[in-house]
Amino acid sequence: MSSVLEKVKFDPEGFLVDPMTWTREIGEAIAKREGMQLNARHWVVINFAREYFTQNGESPTPRNITKNTDVTTKELYELFPGGPAKLAAKLAGLHKPTGCI
Amino acid sequence: MKTFLILGAGTAGTLMAHTMTKKLDPHDWQVIVVDRDEKHYYQAGYIFIPFGMYKPESVIKDKKSFLPKKVKVIWSDIHMIEPDKNQVTLVRDKQVIHYDELVVATGVDIRPDQTEGMLGGGWQKNIFDFYTFDGSVKLAQALKDFKGGNLVINVTEMPVKCPVAPLEFVFLADWYLRKRGLRAKTELIYSTPLPDAFTKPSANAKLSDMFRKRDIHLEAEYAIGSVDAARNMISSYDGREIAYDLLVTVPTNMGIEAIERSGIGDDLNYIQVDKGTLQSRRWPNVWAVGDTNNILASKAGSVAHFQHEVVAKNILDHIAGKSLEEQFDGHSLCFIESGYGKAVLIDFNYDQEPVEGTYPLPGLGPFRLLNETYLNHWGKLVFKEMYWAMMYGIKVPLPSKMSTAGKKISSHNRQGEAA
Incomplete structure (x- = not known):
């Protein structure tokens, strides 16, 4: 399992350096490293995050996610405990969300 | 005659009106400004009103006294903005304005309705904002009546106007309560969705020290889920409950509803622009200045001032058919x-x-x-x-x-x- 992660580069906080090197397999492996088991609802968020990144060049905020998917904020926090925007971005191979000023 | 239309006569809109009337040839261009409110509020002064440091009336002047005489001013709410047709429809008389260049400077509004229970039984009883004139004036009375207990400051969701204002509030509250002999009876709690007090890591070391010295409790990474006015309790999505006697909220900040109605903004009704030129990413003759754009700079008057000079130059270049040279640096x-x-x-x-x-x-x-x-x-x-x-x-x-x-x-x- 660790082999897919060895082929790509991560920053010191565990975010993928180049989002274009991400694959679903890498997403699964990052989840495992974070101690998470991904289900279909996680993938709704991760797929949206990838799509959002392709269109906007940045990671989505929690509001972007809940406004454009059927995942509610409450569910989002249950799926990605701690910081959903940060964790979802990490699993989707995106950069750490800036999201603030 | 061409039309240069500015929506909003706050800080950014007023500065744009001054600059564009000076730069554009009055034989070719008419500058029109639309705003819903005839009063101009010095919003940076709101922070002082709750503590009796500013008299409320000292932050208000008439917008008309600022706007250049050459400008045509229309007082109205905005109904629709349709960049594909180069037109804006006002609420008043359903007036339609066709424009050649459009500057959106409509700012942001607080939206307490975006948090469950915020507008329930406690709103303006023991829950207040200080991002509106009305809110800051009413909060002044609530602070006067405050006898001690839990004073909770909550930032709902980033970005917010003037991201340092909630910090100023908690520092000034500490000072104010100390002067009134209530500080020992008060728990000051600062809750924020950010991982730290401020958005900039290098300023955080300094600010954390200021929190420690003043005995202010920081509740970080706190994403408020709901307000329970019956129990005087806020709770976060991850289940952390904080009891309050007085809750000072910085609600979600969103662009005006006309932007949402017109489908021309992002999920917070901000206009998406290039972060350097401030030109709309979708319509080259549309520009957004000040709080209402989506760039990752602070939403503040100083920033609107810095932006407006860049935008003015870029618009003139755009009108002249030249490429855009000026870049905003996020100052x-x-x-x-x-x-x-x-x-x-x-x-x-x-x-x-x-x-x-x-x-x-x-x-x-x-x-x-x-x-x-x-x-x-x-x-x-x-x-x-x-x-x-x-x-x-x-x-x-x-x-x-x-x-x-x-x-x-x-x-x-x-x-x-x-x-």
Whole structure:
């Protein structure tokens, strides 16, 4: 399992350096490293995050996610405990969300 | 005759009106300004009203007194903005305005309705905002009546206007309660969705120290889920409950509803622009200045001032058919009132974090950056007069590009990710 992660580069906080090197397999492996088991609802968020990144060049905020998917904020926090925007971005191979000023 | 339309006559819109009436040939262009409110509020003054440091009426003037005589002013709400048709429909008389160039400077509104229970039984009883004139005036009374207990400051969701204002509030509250002999009876709690007190890591070391000295409790990474007014309790999505006797909220900030109705903004009704040129990403003759754009710079009057010079030049180039040269650098300049007659000054941009050093201002400065001083507080008070002067169209010595002169810069302050 660790082999897919060895082929790509991560920053010191565990975010993928180049989002274009991400694959679903890498997403699964990052989840495992974070101690998470991904289900279909996680993938709704991760797929949206990838799509959002392709269109906007940045990671989505929690509001972007809940406004454009059927995942509610409450569910989002249950799926990605701690910081959903940060964790979802990490699993989707995106950069750490800036999201603030 | 061509039409240069400006929506909003707040800080950004007023500055744009002054600059464009000077730069555009009045034989070819008419400048029209639309706003829903005839009063101009000095919003940076709201922070002082709850503590009785400013009289409420001192932050209000008539918008008409600021706007150049050549400008045609229409008082109305906006119904629809349709960039595909180059037109805007007003609420008043359903008037349709066709434009050649459009500047959206409608700012942001607070939206307490976006948090479950916020507008329930406690709103303006023991839950207040200070981001509106009405809210700050009512909060002044609530603080006067406050007898001690849990005073909770909650930032709902980023971004918010003037991201340092919630910090100023908690510092000024500490000072105010101490003066009234209530500080020992009060728990001051600052809850924020950010991982730390402020958005800029280099300023956080300083601010954390200020929190510690004042015995202010920081509840970080706190994403408020709901308010239970019956129990006087807020709870976060991850289940953390905080009891309050007085809740001071900084609600979600969103662009005006006409932007949502027209389908021309992002999920917070901000207009998406290029972060350098401030030109709309979708319509080349649409520009967004000040709080209403989506760029990752602070939503603040100083920033609107810095942006407007860049936009004005780019619009003139666009009209002349030239490529856009001017780039906004994300420059922000903020005073943070820290109580006890002092303030901290920070100066930063997209790439450069706030650092220590000095900020020059002819006749007033230099001000010390990232340090609490009496002079910085005095500077903040003087800024109000500078602000009114700017609104009258008088040039003030605040260059739009951030200068590194006087700043103690080391390589690790050059920020990569932290915006």
